[in-house]
Amino acid sequence: MTGLDWGTVPTxxxxxxxxxxLLLGFHILLRDRKKEERSEALKVVCWREDSSDVSETWTVHVLNTADRPITYPRLITRYSKGCGIVW
Incomplete structure (x- = not known):
């Protein structure tokens, strides 16, 4: 025995x-993308404005201070009776 035959071990x-x-590179790319999306989402502000009359109506305002547009914003609310509305 003059030496070991490594065969395809190095390959x-x-x-x-x-x-x-490659897996590490894709993981880093996905992590950076999630971080960027989170920073964009933090630039969206939403608030409710109650009406001055007796009816229980209110207006919801959305302000986008981010560079990219908001697509398909949704409002999910729950009434005191437990019913919900999704727009």
Missing amino acids: WLSSFLTGGS
């Missing part, structure tokens, strides 16, 4: 390390 090792580095 397997390099492919394993390449796959790991």
Whole structure:
């Protein structure tokens, strides 16, 4: 026995390390994208304005201070009777 025959072990090792580095790269990209989306979402302000009359109506205002537009905003509310409305 003059030496060990490593065969395809270096090939397997390099492919394993390449796959790991690709997974790490995709993980970093997704993390950065989520961080960017969160910072954009924090730039959206929403508030309720009660009406001055006796009826129980109110107006909801949404202000977007972010660079990108808001698409399909939704309002989910619950009345005291337990009914909900989704727009």
